[in-house]
Amino acid sequence: DTGVSQNPRHKITKRGQNVTFRCDPISEHNRLYWYRQTLGQGPEFLTYFQNEAQLEKSRLLSDRFSAERPKGSFSTLEIQRTEQGDSAMYLCASSATGSNYGYTFGSGTRLTVV
């Protein structure tokens, strides 16, 4: 297991199109998190899963955003009707219940909406 994997690494899309990103967490981690990071800012929390249950969503996650983790393993983040303001790095992280060692982050998916 080489860590948290995110695909694609880069995505360029036209405004109004839908995009989907995938995150494969570390296999023994039951918790999965999505963050968004815009230029010059720290990562902002979007949502969190424990196994397949989505337990927390930020108010940043508008109706156009949806995240799933259907079998408690990989997760997808979909953005519908993309807007230029959605351009950002989307980061996924995972952790294990009871661990105090924080999260392990993936390298992110950089989305550019043109």
Place this chain on the structure above:
Amino acid sequence: DAKTTQPTSMDCAEGRAANLPCNHSTISGNEYVYWYRQIHSQGPQYIIHGLKNNETNEMASLIITEDRKSSTLILPHATLRDTAVYYCIVRVAMRGAQKLVFGQGTRLTINP
């Protein structure tokens, strides 16, 4: 709702110790302090965490004041590859877990 404050930027000479301060005056008794760093275009990387005692690992040392209102991350012999944004974080409780709330961090530049 980040619970920490850090200087925006710092410089350090290669080979010297880099000391990065962080204030977390509202930290609660059972909350850990975490440090992550982010090198350009990569995801944040865990460095170290602590509760009350000073901690050391292969990457860094963490010194927490006795009142726990501030801490310092020490990179003992900084190299050019340590140039990054360093985030000091206190976790925030949420349903079933705790989340990392990032501030703007300290941009550390190691100079040759």
